[in-house]
Amino acid sequence: LTSRELTSHYLQRIERLDSKLNSFITVTADQALKAADAADQARAKGNAGLLTGIPLALKDIFCTKGVKTSCGSKMLDTFIAPYNATVVEKLNAAGTVSLGKTNMDEFAMGSSNESSFYGPVKNPWDLSAVPGGSSGGSAAAVAAGLVPAAMGTDTGGSIRQPAAFCGITGLKPTYGRVSRYGIIAYASSLDQAGPMARTAEDCAHLLNHIAGHDLRDSTSLARGVPDYLDTLDAPLSGLKIGLPKEYFGDGLDPEVAAAVREAVRVYESLGATVREVSLPHTHYAIPAYYVIAPAEASSNLSRYDGVRFGHRCENPLDLTDLYKRSREEGFGDEVKRRILIGTHTLSEGFFDAYYKKAQQVRRLIRQDFLDAFEDVDVLMGPASPSPAFDLGAKKDPVSMYLQDIYTISVNLAGIPGISVPAGFVGNRPVGLQILGTHFAEAQLLNVAHKFQ
Numbered sequence: 001l002t003s004r005e006l007t008s009h010y011l012q013r014i015e016r017l018d019s020k021l022n023s024f025i026t027v028t029a030d031q032a033l034k035a036a037d038a039a040d041q042a043r044a045k046g047n048a049g050l051l052t053g054i055p056l057a058l059k060d061i062f063c064t065k066g067v068k069t070s071c072g073s074k075m076l077d078t079f080i081a082p083y084n085a086t087v088v089e090k091l092n093a094a095g096t097v098s099l100g101k102t103n104m105d106e107f108a109m110g111s112s113n114e115s116s117f118y119g120p121v122k123n124p125w126d127l128s129a130v131p132g133g134s135s136g137g138s139a140a141a142v143a144a145g146l147v148p149a150a151m152g153t154d155t156g157g158s159i160r161q162p163a164a165f166c167g168i169t170g171l172k173p174t175y176g177r178v179s180r181y182g183i184i185a186y187a188s189s190l191d192q193a194g195p196m197a198r199t200a201e202d203c204a205h206l207l208n209h210i211a212g213h214d215l216r217d218s219t220s221l222a223r224g225v226p227d228y229l230d231t232l233d234a235p236l237s238g239l240k241i242g243l244p245k246e247y248f249g250d251g252l253d254p255e256v257a258a259a260v261r262e263a264v265r266v267y268e269s270l271g272a273t274v275r276e277v278s279l280p281h282t283h284y285a286i287p288a289y290y291v292i293a294p295a296e297a298s299s300n301l302s303r304y305d306g307v308r309f310g311h312r313c314e315n316p317l318d319l320t321d322l323y324k325r326s327r328e329e330g331f332g333d334e335v336k337r338r339i340l341i342g343t344h345t346l347s348e349g350f351f352d353a354y355y356k357k358a359q360q361v362r363r364l365i366r367q368d369f370l371d372a373f374e375d376v377d378v379l380m381g382p383a384s385p386s387p388a389f390d391l392g393a394k395k396d397p398v399s400m401y402l403q404d405i406y407t408i409s410v411n412l413a414g415i416p417g418i419s420v421p422a423g424f425v426g427n428r429p430v431g432l433q434i435l436g437t438h439f440a441e442a443q444l445l446n447v448a449h450k451f452q
């Protein structure tokens with residue numbers, strides 16, 4: 001099979017099916033076919049690596065040179081990125097073929113993909129359900145077989161929750177494992193890019209290429225990258241699994257709980273031992289996150305002023321009018337809500353009460369995980385309290401924020417997490433979330449792989 005044949009196959013599926021799903025914002029068919037031909041030539045010359053010629057898709061938050069990079073926002077609807085994100089450079093160097101840019105919540109703010117300027121994405125398992133968010137387009141495209149793998153980003157669950165809702169595998173690496181250079185910033189101390197694919201093995205292939213230090217991201221870590229394929233098949237006997245009791249309490253759908261417990265039994269049959277652990281500060285995670293993330297977002301989004309790039313209003317009266325109306329017209333409601341929250345909590349007189357307090361809570365949440373990993377190797381629980389909900393079902397923002405209960409503490413702590421398919425409730429998939437300590441990606445991929 002040539003890369004051109006493979007690429008054409010997926011492009012045809014996108015053409016035929018994506019009008020129903022809306023998982024792509026931009027399809028770059030011509031560039032893809034050119035890249036596929038280049039990959040086929042490289043292969044003919046014996047220059048091919050494992051990923052040469054493999055099609056994939058990029059969440060529209062990754063800057064791609066010469067290609068529209070909208071971040072799901074009207075603000076960037078006409079923005080053509082002048083450079084590639086490091087992740088994109090690395091994937092190009094590996095010979096992969098990008099088919100285009102996937103739909104997402106506006107500026108990655110959301111849990112359902114409904115805040116996108118380009119309209120919601122539908123869940124391929126059930127068109128009346130959301131695909132999750134914010135990397136909903138990437139998850140839906142992989143689940144529907146429009147592309148074999150896609151890149152997402154995860155600030156508070158945006159890889160793991162849509163992976164769970166769409167029945168695929170999604171890995172959020174340790175903060176600092178993958179360069180953030182060229183990824184449009186949402187909350188810089190939490191953002192991390194990672195692979196979304198059918199299996200942990202496919203995720204390992206991608207992580208092998210995207211992980212590593214980058215001089216252009218001072219928060220990326222100078223630490224060697226192992227070959228994540230080497231340990232995929234390591235035996236699990238003796239693995240110590242912790243079940244955080246706070247992840248199985250009120251608010252968890254009983255059928256999701258049953259599916260997760262069933263998955264844990266599979267691990268026991270493979271020789272793992274299971275015990276209950278506690279992450280006592282879990283219930284502070286949502287309030288802490290929804291102070292820290294909007295605070296960082298309000299600062300990151302101040303660059304969209306209608307002057308340098310992005311949407312500019314027509315006929316401004318003066319500079320203030322230009323700022324105000326460009327931002328008023330360019331940003332959607334959820335983004336404005338976050339900017340208001342963030343500006344408020346950072347303002348003089350409120351900083352200590354909100355932002356500083358939230359940072360202190362963050363420290364405690366991180367410590368909970370480190371304490372738990374003294375006793376167990378990995379933690380397991382649900383990725384989300386329910387399976388995918390109906391489009392339009394969560395109208396008030398707080399009910400949407402509560403969706404993130406099992407995912408956001410992981411970003412606050414900086415540890416890695418993976419969601420793997422673990423059955424269904426009716427026709428909607430359930431995700432098992434597996435968490436490890438900092439830089440435990442190889443272990444998470446190994447544990448996930450054994451289940452698949």
Ligand code: GLN
Pocket residue numbers: 108109110111133134153154155156157158159186293404
């Ligand atoms: N749902 C969370 C939020 O809206 C997480 C989003 C993300 O991880 N990008 O902030």
